[in-house]
Amino acid sequence: MDFRGSDPALPALPGPRGDDLLPDSAATAVKVVIVGGFGVGKTTLVSSVSEIRPLTTEETMTQAGADVDDTEGIERKTSTTVAMDFGRISINEELVLYVFGTPGQERFWFLWNGLFDGALGAVVLVDTRRLEVSFDVIGRLEDSGVPFVVAANTFPESPSHPVEDLRAALDLPPEVPIVNCDARSRSSSRDVLMALMRYLHDRSAAPAR
Known part of the structure; x- marks a missing residue:
């Protein structure tokens, strides 16, 4: 069977960009997930923090979804993720996060x-x-047992609450970290992922109960 690219007369398929290749020094890859309600900034965070061209599955919102999706407070939102977003960031020379x-x-x-x-x-x-x-x-994360941190995304005119007030409003146990972030900022989004890595490390190092 002939494959495209094996015939010199056919143009070769494009390969990955150099920036998309995994560094040779990478020894550990970890998968993490960004979750949240509708319109809280998940796609923005993945896109801003990713060191490679992010994969997004955003589609234009239509009138068909008007009676299904609650857009109160985010009336200017025009697109939505319908499958997933994907990005990658190297925390250091050896540790890579798939987001x-x-x-x-x-x-x-x-x-x-x-x-x-x-x-x-x-x-x-x-x-x-x-x-x-x-x-x-x-509630879904707590039921599944997946460890998580909470990141409060900064929006224009967002009210600022002390961390303990947020903890009480979200009914979170004291050990779950809460951090503030700006999902549009790569450094701020990276800090959120670092907070998650520290939390996971502390959990793994804690003595079993």
């Missing part, structure tokens, strides 16, 4: 099970203007 973003609408939550397969931990991204959209998300 998967989940769709936020509840009608797409059936995809979460596959996205969580093999994941070491998760980031729950919240919008302090709409904390209620995060309640079911956190």
Whole structure:
């Protein structure tokens, strides 16, 4: 069987860009998942933090979804993730994170099970203007036993709350880290992932109960 590219007369298929290749020094790869309610900034975070060209599955929102998706507070949102987002970031020369973003609408939550397969931990991204959209998300993670940290994304006119007030509003145990972030900023998004890595390390180092 002839394959495209084996015939000199046919143009070769394009290979990966140099920036997309995994560094030779990488020794450990970890899968993490970014979750959250509809419109909290998951795609923005994955896109801003990724060192490779991110994969996104955003589609234009249509009137057909108007009676299904709750867009209160995010009326200017025009697109939505329908499958997943994917990016990659090297924490250091040896540790690489594969970052998967989940769709936020509840009608797409059936995809979460596959996205969580093999994941070491998760980031729950919240919008302090709409904390209620995060309640079911956190409940699902707690039921599944997946360790997670919470990141409060900064939006224009977002109310600022002390961490302990957020903890009480989200009914989180004291050991779950809560950090503030700006999902548009690569350094801020990277800090969120580092907070998750530190939390996972501390959990693994803690004596078994």
